[in-house]
Amino acid sequence: xxxxxxxxxxxxxxxxxxxxxxxxxLPRLGFGQFASVRQGKRFELEVDGPVTEELLAAARAAGxxxxxxPVIEDVVAVYEDTQA
Amino acid sequence: MTRVGVxxxxxxxxxxxxxxxxxxxxxEPVALWHGEADLKGVDGVVxxxxxxxxxxxxxxxxxxxxxxxxxxxxxxxxxxxxxxICNGFQVLTEAHLLPGSMIKNDHLHFVCxxxxxxxxxxxTAWTRDYSAGQHITVPLKNQDGQYVADEAxxxxxxxxxxxxxxYVGWNPNGxxxxxxxxxxxxxxxxxxxxxPEHAVEAGFGxxxxxxxxxxxxxxGFFTSVLQSLVG
Numbered sequence: 001x002x003x004x005x006x007x008x009x010x011x012x013x014x015x016x017x018x019x020x021x022x023x024x025x026l027p028r029l030g031f032g033q034f035a036s037v038r039q040g041k042r043f044e045l046e047v048d049g050p051v052t053e054e055l056l057a058a059a060r061a062a063g064x065x066x067x068x069x070p071v072i073e074d075v076v077a078v079y080e081d082t083q084a
Numbered sequence: 085m086t087r088v089g090v091x092x093x094x095x096x097x098x099x100x101x102x103x104x105x106x107x108x109x110x111x112e113p114v115a116l117w118h119g120e121a122d123l124k125g126v127d128g129v130v131x132x133x134x135x136x137x138x139x140x141x142x143x144x145x146x147x148x149x150x151x152x153x154x155x156x157x158x159x160x161x162x163x164x165x166x167x168x169i170c171n172g173f174q175v176l177t178e179a180h181l182l183p184g185s186m187i188k189n190d191h192l193h194f195v196c197x198x199x200x201x202x203x204x205x206x207x208t209a210w211t212r213d214y215s216a217g218q219h220i221t222v223p224l225k226n227q228d229g230q231y232v233a234d235e236a237x238x239x240x241x242x243x244x245x246x247x248x249x250x251y252v253g254w255n256p257n258g259x260x261x262x263x264x265x266x267x268x269x270x271x272x273x274x275x276x277x278x279x280p281e282h283a284v285e286a287g288f289g290x291x292x293x294x295x296x297x298x299x300x301x302x303x304g305f306f307t308s309v310l311q312s313l314v315g
Contacts, residue, residue, distance in 0.1 A: 013234075066145070071183075071184060072185045
């Protein structure tokens with residue numbers, strides 16, 4: 001059993017309203033150390049066997065074609081979760 | 085009689101209102117199911133509003149892969165009039181029939197109001213019963229309504245007259261350049277966030293010049309497409 005992680009983040013130039021709201025809430029709860037917050041998505045794709053290069057390539061393709069929208073988001077990382 | 089299809093996805097909310105608007109405009113509404121790759125020979129298609137697939141992944145992102153969408157993308161390329169309202173607009177951008185995308189409203193609140201729009205382009209398949217510069221009032225209700233695209237795309241849309249509607253008075257969601265709706269280059273595919281199908285019948289629409297709830301400014305979308313098809 002293997003697991004591939006795909007991390008998707010809003011593009012830097014796109015305003016991230018959710019991250020902004022979280023950034024506004026943190027200081028109210030005593031976390032004033034953080035200058036800004038951006039909120040993204042983490043996808044965990046499980047496979048039956050080991051994670052191969054082909055599977056990573058497929059996960060990268062799925063990340064670009066389905067899991068993210070290139071107009072507003074970037075796939076920032078695709079990697080095997082070795083803790084899985 | 086002209087037949088206009090109305091697509092239902094899991095989580096679509098406004099298909100009945102859209103079908104009613106089609107009927108009131110004088111056409112026959114035809115129910116289309118997301119899971120069937122069959123347009124039933126319709127002359128135009130409406131993708132109505134709602135929260136298809138619960139807006140999971142991204143608004144419209146999963147619906148884009150529905151079997152009916154393959155048929156719609158192909159037919160739209162051949163000139164079939166397609167109107168995407170709210171979630172339908174989001175589906176059209178995810179399907180790459182229209183450029184840009186929608187993200188959460190800048191103020192993070194769901195918004196529901198009667199919204200004034202300016203008709204910027206009265207030459208599309210869905211707007212020819214209006215006049216350029218005309219102001220219309222239709223309901224607006226959305227969570228992810230902030231239209232975004234890169235500057236080059238926005239300049240291209242403006243330069244080609246493809247900004248079809250702009251918000252007037254107040255930008256309700258932070259959309260770039262007050263854009264409420266756009267079209268493809270040919271003008272047969274139009275998408276917008278506000279809801280013309282909720283302003284087609286006196287007694288049930290926004291306030292109008294003749295009194296409360298008399299506004300029917302949205303009916304022109306549906307009569308326009310009839311004129312496009314007949315004329």
